[in-house]
Amino acid sequence: MQVRRAAVLGGGPGGLYAARLLKLAQPSCEVVVHEQGDPDTTFGFGVGLAAGTQRKLEAADPDTLRDLVVAGCRHDMTMSVGGRMTRVRNDRLIGIARTELLAVLQRHAEKAGVRIEYGTRRGTGEFDADVVIAADGVSSATRAAGDFGETIDVGRGLYLWCGADFALPDALFAPVETGHGVFVTHAYPYSGGRSTFLIETDEETWRRAGFDRTTDATPPDASDATSLRYLEEVFAGELRGHPLIGNRTRWTRFRTVRCARWSDGRTVLLGDAAHTAHFSVGSGTKLAMEDAIALVEALDQEPDVGSAYARYEATRRPAVERLQELARRSRLWWESFPSRLHLPVEQLMVAYMTRAGNVPLDRFAEGNPDVVTAAAEQYAKAPPPAGDLVDWVLDQPLRHGETEFPHRVLPAVPDGLTVTEFADVVTDPWNKTGDDVVARARQARRDGADGFRFAGPADRLAVLTRLDLAERVRTEVGGLIIVDGPASARADLAAGLISGRCDLVSFTEEEA
Structure with missing residues (x-):
């Protein structure tokens, strides 16, 4: 027209x-x-x-x-956790x-x-x-x-945007534990010799630090100076002595x-x-x-x-x-990021890159073999050979208590293990439905369950969500964690294994 x-x-x-x-x-x-x-x-x-x-x-x-x-x-990307760093190329x-x-x-x-x-x-x-x-x-x-x-859906976590008057060498993901809780920055350089610092936290940490009060007290056309000065100290190492710069900077939810x-x-x-x-x-x-x-x-x-x-x-x-x-x-x-800080930084980087199902494990390994090799050694205590990484991840043995598993694909639960199955349809593993699954898992553990099996629909989005729910139970409750999925989801299930979301997987029939 x-x-x-x-x-x-x-x-x-x-x-x-x-x-x-x-x-x-x-x-x-x-x-x-x-x-x-x-x-x-x-x-x-x-x-x-x-x-x-x-x-x-x-x-x-x-x-x-x-x-x-x-x-x-x-710039490339760097993740820094607990004094250890790993780098991903993204030229x-x-x-x-x-x-x-x-x-x-x-x-x-x-x-x-x-x-x-x-x-x-x-x-x-x-x-x-x-x-x-x-x-x-x-x-x-x-x-x-x-x-x-x-x-309009509003997120649970809180974040603010600020900047610094120097250029970081790479994009940087860095969590810092404080007396109030965990803050994490996503920072990256941009032109003019400056860097963006985006900083996130959960609501409990935000309130414990008093930022609910400073947010209410900050006019719409001003920056939350109290939060900026606090965060300068939290991220002093990452800032290298530079101050944080505000520009109508205030805590908000996405x-x-x-x-x-x-x-x-x-x-x-x-x-x-x-x-x-x-x-x-x-x-x-x-x-x-x-x-x-x-x-x-x-x-x-x-x-x-x-x-x-x-x-x-x-x-x-x-x-x-x-x-x-x-x-x-x-x-x-990211809203549940602090629960993963026990992972070695290389495994955490693999978890980050595969978190949404957009970056296949083998493709990430092709571009960043050093990161994935280190994560694989942390997962299996052995370096992966050249060849199909997904197959290698699935083929690794596991010892859980007194039980030996020859590989990570489980054909059937062995005699002597008590496994509770969850087949809940969950869209958000950290909402009230997810809370209920965690509560039931805790009770099952008290009643003698050795672990949990997560089953459900065969479509890919459901499998990815099951992996997230399984990871939450694995972190908060413990026990042997098994996730079901079709053979077409083997790459996602392998990424879940190497990222610490589950211990074993079980292949199910595809839905018609």
């Missing part, structure tokens, strides 16, 4: 990128971005662009990507200052002929436009006022936004306005810019607005929902 006029609400990455791509695709279209903020004021620190996102940006708009890469900072990951990202996108949008207006809040009904693209963020006023069928519909009349949602996915999978900027690519393609190729919006949503929704599910699992893993 030929778009005469397009109004874009929001001057963030998604809105600016959509505006540029639309103007490039349809030069005669009048495209105006309406950003309520000041052009010289932005919030946040650095953002990450992974290799997959860079490939998509290169195909859509190589000129913009080239400037983003020049402005960015490449196409870049961090870029949010200010630099927006400057590049603003410059390229204006170069294409987009007009950008700042400083005024606008509503969708104010425009004489064929298309209104609402890219106004997680707290979207457009979404709240329209008929989009929104739902909000997962979902919408039943992404469009309402001539208005369409894009990026965080339509959907969010937890920051631990680095997804906000990625999703918004990939949305922009698909939306502009649909507008250019379909005959009318309704068809274009339907095509855009049909194209993007499967990928978004897949990433939201990965992000949900990642969020639950």
